[in-house]
Amino acid sequence: MAYYYKEPSRTFSEFLLVPNLTTKDCHPGNVSLKTPIVKFKRGEQPSVSLNIPFSSAVMQAVSDHNMAVALARCGGISFIFGSQPVEEQAAMVRKVKGHKAGFVVSRSNLTPDHTLRDVLDLKQRTGHSTAAVTDDGTPTGKLLGIVTSRDYRTSRDPLDKPVRDFMTPFSSLIYGKSGITLSEANDLIWEHKLNCLPIVNERQHLDYLVFRKDYDAHKENPYELLDANKSYIVGAGINTKDYEERVPALVAAGVDVLVIDSSDGYTEYQRETLQYVKSNFGVPIGAGNVVDREGFLYLVESGADFVKVGIGGGSICITREQKGIGRGQASALIEVVEARDEYYAETGIYIPICSDGGIVHDYHITLALAMGADFVMMGRYFARFDESPTRKLKVGNNFVKEFWGEGSNRARNWQRYDTGGKQTLLFEEGVDSYVPYAGGLQENLDKTIGKIKSTMCNCGALTIEELQRKARITLVSATSIVEGGAHDVILKESSLSGE
Numbered sequence: 001m002a003y004y005y006k007e008p009s010r011t012f013s014e015f016l017l018v019p020n021l022t023t024k025d026c027h028p029g030n031v032s033l034k035t036p037i038v039k040f041k042r043g044e045q046p047s048v049s050l051n052i053p054f055s056s057a058v059m060q061a062v063s064d065h066n067m068a069v070a071l072a073r074c075g076g077i078s079f080i081f082g083s084q085p086v087e088e089q090a091a092m093v094r095k096v097k098g099h100k101a102g103f104v105v106s107r108s109n110l111t112p113d114h115t116l117r118d119v120l121d122l123k124q125r126t127g128h129s130t131a132a133v134t135d136d137g138t139p140t141g142k143l144l145g146i147v148t149s150r151d152y153r154t155s156r157d158p159l160d161k162p163v164r165d166f167m168t169p170f171s172s173l174i175y176g177k178s179g180i181t182l183s184e185a186n187d188l189i190w191e192h193k194l195n196c197l198p199i200v201n202e203r204q205h206l207d208y209l210v211f212r213k214d215y216d217a218h219k220e221n222p223y224e225l226l227d228a229n230k231s232y233i234v235g236a237g238i239n240t241k242d243y244e245e246r247v248p249a250l251v252a253a254g255v256d257v258l259v260i261d262s263s264d265g266y267t268e269y270q271r272e273t274l275q276y277v278k279s280n281f282g283v284p285i286g287a288g289n290v291v292d293r294e295g296f297l298y299l300v301e302s303g304a305d306f307v308k309v310g311i312g313g314g315s316i317c318i319t320r321e322q323k324g325i326g327r328g329q330a331s332a333l334i335e336v337v338e339a340r341d342e343y344y345a346e347t348g349i350y351i352p353i354c355s356d357g358g359i360v361h362d363y364h365i366t367l368a369l370a371m372g373a374d375f376v377m378m379g380r381y382f383a384r385f386d387e388s389p390t391r392k393l394k395v396g397n398n399f400v401k402e403f404w405g406e407g408s409n410r411a412r413n414w415q416r417y418d419t420g421g422k423q424t425l426l427f428e429e430g431v432d433s434y435v436p437y438a439g440g441l442q443e444n445l446d447k448t449i450g451k452i453k454s455t456m457c458n459c460g461a462l463t464i465e466e467l468q469r470k471a472r473i474t475l476v477s478a479t480s481i482v483e484g485g486a487h488d489v490i491l492k493e494s495s496l497s498g499e
């Protein structure tokens with residue numbers, strides 16, 4: 001006879017936190033959101049931690065190199081989508097790793113033979129008004145000059161004017177030498193009143209550009225997630241089919257953390273993939289997704305450094321409708337966390353848990369953490385921002401961003417699914433949709449983090465670990481949910497009902 005769970009499958013909106021005593025030292029300015037992302041032994045430190053418990057989903061519509069840089073700048077991690085050719089994914093990882101805090105790999109492709117028209121095209125595409133000119137047009141070619149918007153007048157100069165005739169030539173440039181520190185570069189920028197300082201090697205080849213505005217931004221981002229070389233930390237998604245080709249390329253590109261991206265991770269395919277990565281590389285790797293204790297233990301025993309929880313709760317996900325598998329996100333998380341805590345008590349090895357998908361309101365993040373997740377993964381949340389790689393469109397009077405599931409026909413990410421050897425899936429597990437455009441990542445994150453820290457103080461917790469230990473969580477009845485929002489009043493502004 002089939003096994004029946006005694007409890008219904010529950011989700012975040014069915015729970016609330018009950019406050020504890022808030023002591024005077026417990027204010028948002030004192031709260032730390034630092035959290036482990038890979039397993040570690042009791043008394044030791046994890047090799048990789050996040051400064052905020054946020055990761056962006058392994059999705060085409062969410063996590064490219066731009067999102068990865070923007071999120072790492074704020075203290076979180078992106079997992080670059082794996083549903084693209086190996087070389088393209090590795091190139092994205094390389095771009096993030098090349099983006100040392102304050103040191104930027106040039107994105108221009110100008111040679112002296114290009115024209116003003118090309119300069120304007122480039123400016124339109126990249127949004128940057130400063131571009132490097134190299135002998136071969138590559139970002140690491142021999143530096144011949146720099147073009148800024150002060151070098152031409154679009155009203156007077158012909159569009160076919162060659163770059164060589166208006167660029168500032170190398171002989172007139174102030175530049176830094178490879179190996180220079182960020183603060184030395186900044187000194188040169190200030191001394192010479194520059195906006196941009198090129199860094200070149202002994203053969204005059206371009207390494208990086210340092211922009212005054214990036215240096216300032218670096219100073220403003222105390223939570224930046226950096227490796228020992230001051231490069232941003234970045235993750236990447238892999239699948240269980242082409243890992244022997246994909247993983248070496250990602251590791252060579254400098255990836256910091258891998259994750260196996262799949263809607264159902266309780267499989268022998270994941271075990272084989274984990275074993276391959278563990279026996280050939282030192283890079284940490286997470287696995288999933290699972291929704292119960294058995295799935296969790298299977299992946300941990302197969303070598304997973306963290307485990308991702310969640311099936312069917314994603315905003316664009318129709319797995320439950322299509323296949324009838326899944327579990328309410330809260331129920332799944334609670335059971336997996338219990339298994340993780342028992343495992344820790346028995347072995348002294350702590351396995352971080354990622355709650356993946358189904359975050360609708362900011363407080364769901366706090367609930368996930370309180371229930372024992374160490375970090376969350378979100379797709380819809382990040383897809384709404386300028387930094388996501390999709391188009392921003394106007395629908396009626398509103399701006400929206402495109403957002404599609406990895407299991408949709410649009411993504412064609414069939415490697416994520418067990419297709420029994422077939423190249424395509426007979427049905428979709430995700431939809432193609434829009435999400436309301438919400439502006440820039442940093443301003444939205446600041447607001448969300450503000451709410452999380454404030455709730456943690458209500459619960460008397462200064463760290464995530466303390467929140468997990470102290471949290472008191474109550475189920476809410478369907479009737480009491482009504483009194484949770486504004487009710488029995490006539491709202492003046494509809495914005496009050498937003499997140």
Ligand code: IMP
Binds near residue numbers: 407
């Ligand atoms: P969201 O934060 O609710 O948008 O959920 C994002 C999560 O949904 C991802 O991290 C994946 O685990 C999952 N996901 C992404 N694409 C699909 C899909 O097409 N079908 C089902 N789940 C998906």
